Amino acid sequence: MGTWDIGPFENDTAADFANDLDDAAEGERETLIRRVLMRSADNQDYLEAPYAEEAVAAAALIAAQCPGGEPVSPHYGPDEPVPSLPTDLSRLAVEALDRVLSDESELSELWGEAEDGRRWRDSIRQMRQVLEPHPYKVPAGDAELRSNS
Secondary structure, three states: OOEOOOOOOOEHHHHHHHHHHHHOOHHHHHHHHHHHHHHHHOOOOOEOHHHHHHHHHHHHHHHOOOOOOOOOOOOOOOOOOOOOOOOHHHHHHHHHHHHHHOOOEHHHHHHHHOOOHHHHHHHHHHHHHHHOOOOOOOOOOOHHHHHHO
């Protein structure tokens, strides 16, 4: 992994996604975010790490606009402002994050082997709670979260 920390934009793929958002016209940024989330949420096969990393970054942009959301890192996130995003993207972001945390996700496997894997999972779970502020439901097959909840 070209990753330097657990933050949503602290890996090469998410940094490239931030650049893509900066290069996109303002009116195209929401579509780009939606497309990235749908690609992960709708994936029925093994979810490759680059798609999952982009989905986490996109979800972080939405969570940043929610009450209690963390601002996106000004060093690694997009430089250009993200438009106000529609509320339906929160549900899509939750679905994408559930998919990222599933057993059929390369990113989940990679973080499962990493020293900071637990911190990464906790950060994803916190973001998910901001996006869907009712009791957290553990995705099917996510045994580590189930045992740590």
